[in-house]
Amino acid sequence: DAGITQSPRHKVTETGTPVTLRCHQTENHRYMYWYRQDPGHGLRLIHYSYGVKDTDKGEVSDGYSVSRSKTEDFLLTLESATSSQTSVYFCAISEGRGLARGGELFFGEGSRLTVL
Amino acid sequence: QQPVQSPQAVILREGEDAVINCSSSKALYSVHWYRQKHGEAPVFLMILLKGGEQKGHEKISASFNEKKQQSSLYLTASQLSYSGTYFCGTEAETDDKIIFGKGTRLHILP
Numbered sequence: 001d002a003g004i005t006q007s008p009r010h011k012v013t014e015t016g017t018p019v020t021l022r023c024h025q026t027e028n029h030r031y032m033y034w035y036r037q038d039p040g041h042g043l044r045l046i047h048y049s050y051g052v053k054d055t056d057k058g059e060v061s062d063g064y065s066v067s068r069s070k071t072e073d074f075l076l077t078l079e080s081a082t083s084s085q086t087s088v089y090f091c092a093i094s095e096g097r098g099l100a101r102g103g104e105l106f107f108g109e110g111s112r113l114t115v116l
Numbered sequence: 117q118q119p120v121q122s123p124q125a126v127i128l129r130e131g132e133d134a135v136i137n138c139s140s141s142k143a144l145y146s147v148h149w150y151r152q153k154h155g156e157a158p159v160f161l162m163i164l165l166k167g168g169e170q171k172g173h174e175k176i177s178a179s180f181n182e183k184k185q186q187s188s189l190y191l192t193a194s195q196l197s198y199s200g201t202y203f204c205g206t207e208a209e210t211d212d213k214i215i216f217g218k219g220t221r222l223h224i225l226p
Contacts, residue, residue: 040218
C-alpha cells in the first residue's frame with residue numbers, strides 16, 4: 001500500500017474557525033491532490049500540487065487554500081469554515097512520469113469534517 | 117467540467133455482466149477507473165492513455181475511444197465483491213488535473 005496518511009481523520013468545528021488538514025506521503029511522489037466527496041457529487045477536486053510550492057486550483061477551490069513546502073506534505077486550509085464545507089476530504093498522490101502525466105492515484109483514508 | 121457517467125446505478129445478480137460508461141466534452145489524455153466501497157477510500161482499477169497504453173488489474177477490462185472521448189468499463193461474470201461505487205476520472209490534454217464523474221453505484225445480488 002502507498003504510504004499516505006491524513007490527519008486528523010475526524011474533526012468537528014464551528015462556523016468561522018480556521019481548519020487545517022494535513023496529507024503526508026512517504027512515496028516521494030510528485031503530484032498531490034485534495035478532493036472533497038459529498039453525496040450526489042462524487043469526488044470534486046479542490047486544489048492540487050505538481051511540486052514543492054507549485055499548486056493550482058481545481059473545480060471547487062473557493063474558500064480553500066493549500067501549501068506545499070516539502071515534497072511529503074500537502075496542507076489544506078479552510079480560513080473560515082462554513083457549514084457548506086462539511087464533507088469527507090480525500091488526499092491523493094500520483095507518481096506521474098515524463099511531464100508527470102498518466103499516473104494512477106493512491107488515496108488516503110479520508111478526513112471527515114463537520115462544521116456546525 | 118465533470119465527465120458524465122452512465123448509468124447512475126446498476127443492480128445485477130452474481131455472474132451477470134455490466135458496462136459502465138464515461139464521456140467527456142474535452143479532448144482527453146487519459147481515463148482512470150476507481151472503485152470505492154462504503155466507508156473506504158477509492159481504489160485504482162485501470163488507467164487508459166491516449167495512444168493505446170493501458171495499465172490495470174488483470175480481471176478488469178476497459179476501452180477508450182479517443183475520437184469520441186468516451187470510455188467504458190466492462191465487468192464480466194460479476195462477483196459479490198464487485199459491489200461498490202465506480203468512478204471515472206479524466207485528464208484533459210491541455211492540463212494535468214484529474215476530474216471525476218459523479219459515480220455509478222453497482223449492487224450485486226447473490
